Amino acid sequence: MKLSLSFLKNYIDIPWDTKKLQDKLIMSGTGVEEVYKPWKGMENLKIGKIMDIEPHPNAENLVICNVDIGDNVKLVTSDRSLNVGDFVIVAPKGTILKNNVEVKENEIRGVVSEGMMCSLEEIGFEEKSTNVYKFPEEMSKDLKPGKSAYELLGLDDTVFELEITPNRPDCLSHIGIAREIKALCGNSLKEINIDIPKEKTIGKDTRDFIEIEIEDPNACPRYTAAYIENVKIGPSPLWLRRHLAAVGIRPINNVVDVTNFVMMELGHPIHAFDYDDIKSKKIVVRKAKDGEKILLLDGKEYELDGSELLITDGEKPLAMAGIMGGELSGIKETTTNILIEVAYFDPPTIRKAAKKHRISTDSSYRFERGVDPNDSEKVIKRVISLILQVAGGKAAKNIYDVYPKRIEPRSIILRKKRVNSILGIDISRDQIETILKALGMEVRTSDENFEVTIPTYRPDVEREIDLIEEIGRIHGHSNVPSIIPSFSIDHGGRNSYQKFRLNIVNLLNSLGYDETMNFSMINPEYLEMWGFQETIPDQKMVYIENPISKEISLMRPSLIYGLFDTLSYNFTRQNRDIKLFEIGRVFERDEKSETKVKETEKLAFIASGRDEKNNYFYKSNVNFYTFKGDLESLLYQMKMNNISFKASELPGLHPTRCAEVFCNNEKIGFLGQVLPEVAEKFDVKTTVFITEIDIQKLFNFYNEIPAYNNIPIYPYVRRDISFLIPRNFESEKILNFIIGFNKELIEKVEIIDYYTGKGIPDTHFSTTFSIYFRSKEKTLTDDEVNEIFENIIDEIQKKFNIKVRM
């Protein structure tokens, strides 16, 4: 909300400068987002008197005015309606007008204009002007050529852009902020004039002109109306335009401007009907009918579903209650008799309707947060008084107030002890009482407790805790001591899963992988691009119902899409040696779950380019085995034993370079080379390897504290043997066979060489196994070892039908 300080000064004297006021408001909970002077740059506007008008020598449609602004200036204008003796607003060169238009000394077709004469549009007092503004006759006694028009018009204003939290509708008005300042500084509020001079009333009551019926008193507990006849619709006086312009409201006509002014003043939205458009002379407040239609002031027709509250004439809707008036019953230039509405509507009812139809107006904004139900009389009298002042006419002698569901002020018991124990301060009984009274509350005390009556403009204060908050924010929190709670809980720190996960992160960093954090939402097209849409049924997918865009509309069923996207982004920016990982959740529908979605935390990593980009002694590119080695290094470092791999075919991955990963025979993930044709769809023209592991499953097999093994006493004996192995053979079988051959004496088997190429048929590869023999009881002799070693070789050759490579 925009708060104009000159507007505000109508209601309270402010004892502080602007900066202090800003601080005071902020520290008591009224956010100030911006402070600015709306008429900055117009300080030099002057009152000018036209002394002489002469034709322009070179242009028929222009005239040259000699204007007295203390000195005499020549001003060129196209406005032919000006007369000698008119008082105008003169903007000398250098003035910045509305929309940042700077006034310059211009040569206009051979004649220098030393500034310009302003229209109301140019100073923001009117939406669209056709002529230079001439001060009206009645002001002439205040008009002295050369005097400041900036001062005369009251443009030396400062505006605060306030951020009012949704619980404080009472602050959506200048009187509301004045009440806050009153509570902070103790100054009292100034009276607001609501007098209606007797001579400006007619003998009849409002109820003689209109019948009011509230069908749904829960949705509309109060409806107050006033009848005014013979108004003259026209432009508003300058003071009214200035107040509205300062708070960013477009001036429309005097009657509507008054309703807007009073809303900004007192916070209660007001609606004005053209009385003569209410043919039935009847107002019926009722819920809409399903399918009913209404044409509103924004020119749009809305179809209603029955939850909306309407102001009707008994048949046709006149307005969507509290939100927007109807197109057909608004104030027009021809309007002469008007009906003023000041109502109180149930906030949720207004909010639902405004939300459903996506309409947000100054009116709905206030009603849905809650206005004061008990200020209607004051508000409507203020409106009548001002309309009579600016639009003439006469008012019915009494307003018509229908209030079927009275809303009484609440009473709350407040305990002094509780105030201090929540706020952590020591505040006295007297201080509490002073603050509450300054906030407009009635206070009765008994011993250490208070009975507090809450004004109805504070719908947010419902409970003792709300009062404690009030005391805290007015008292200030800067004096609250700073204490760290001393109690401890049963246990703290990271749990074993969190430690396990952090361990993975650190190990992957050590293995050279950069951590990434991608959006959990992906583009569903990726599924198709990867060829995954066939393997994961669409009904398992978790889509966002209201996404921002298609690119982020599907909750990822796997981490690989986002990770590959990131690799592609980097690859196409000259980063070719890439190792990345991500740990995050993947999503899949699961009717059994509370949220109907199952979330699983996974790890994925991806690599391409050089395996060790900073090591010039080791120049290998990432390949299947180095990549698999990274995964194994991670798993073995975490003592995840019993890991195995099975060749498999997965969409998007190279059919003969892809494996599923098992831990204790349970599938925990996969690893493989990305199919080149998939990679190319993402502009990646290199070999890429990717793996994804279900770390929650993996964690089930994780031993935080692995068992300790004795350090061997006797030396090992090593024997190496190379085999020629067919490419479609699984070497794991050989490894398992060797390990299982003599569990007592064979400690471990290592692969020390992998070779393809010269001397090896295309269909085969050669691998060298290094076997370590060791006994727990003695030093093994060569003979003992050789015997086992030769048996192993023989049996492997026979059992797997493969040959030793000589």
Added chain:
Amino acid sequence: MDEIERTLEEFEHEIENADNLEAIKVIRVKYLGKKGKVTALMRHLKDLPKEEKPIFGQKVNKLKNSIEEILEKKHEEIIFKEKESKFEKERLDVTLPGARKTLGHRHLISRVLQEIEDVFLTLGYEIVEGPEIETEYYNFDALNTPEWHPARDLHDTFYISTKDGTLLRSHTSPVQVRTMKKSKPPIKIIAPGKVYRKDYDVTHLPMFHQVEGLVVGKGISVAHLKGTLDYFVRSIFGPGRKTRLVPSFFPFTEPSFEVYVSCGICGGKGCKSCGFTGWLEIMGAGMVDPNVFEEVGYDPEEWTGFAFGMGVERIAMLKYNVDDIRLFPRNDVRFLEQF
């Protein structure tokens, strides 16, 4: 010149030209060996007249000692030279960069997240996580934010199904509710995790990270909230940084605060980074609303507590001077590898 002097002169000449250990060995034999020249002179001693014997003997001994001394010196000299030339051949350019292992980098958000967690771990908090897809109940209703409440507009929410009332959590507060429903007070937790809001521009991401904290105990007051946040701010941003509580509104806390930290650039005097206020907003906080306690079955007369919540991206941007929030999900390695 006598025989002795001549022998020494000859020896000195020969040793002068010797440049390896083998040559030294030959010279040693030639002079000191069984058939060597000095040995021959020694033998000559017995043929001399008695009165000449002592003088000659002394002279020969002196000669022998000199030769031995020179040989020894020369020997050491050569060994030293040989070592020197061996090292020279093995010389390496120590300024050539090492063949480094490539180490990976933590994502800045993950790193800051851990920094934040670690501060609270030192205060004995537990880390609790919860689902990213939540029900309206946990995300809103249980947090004192009924359907009609304007506060629901504060978060524009992604729905998975409006029919089922399932959504992407807009804050990690549901974890607080789940924790309270599961366990009895006292409670001291932080809840880190991903959260989602329907906002995507220069300053907002549709997915970002939060850490929320919850402390429930007996006699917990605003003073405890203040003490905890003061400690947090000094631990993360450095000693001397100040904290300020500004009254605000959240449906699930009462009173509620926005928490500001004094600007590290201007020290609170006001500058461009802090919008000339001297303060930077870092989180929301407050005393747990009694309605929330009632919802989870705690007696608000017996238990009080505070909660706070911060955006990790925001903290990271302030602490590491990152000026574009979109760098975080972009994962450009040229960004990642700076941390």
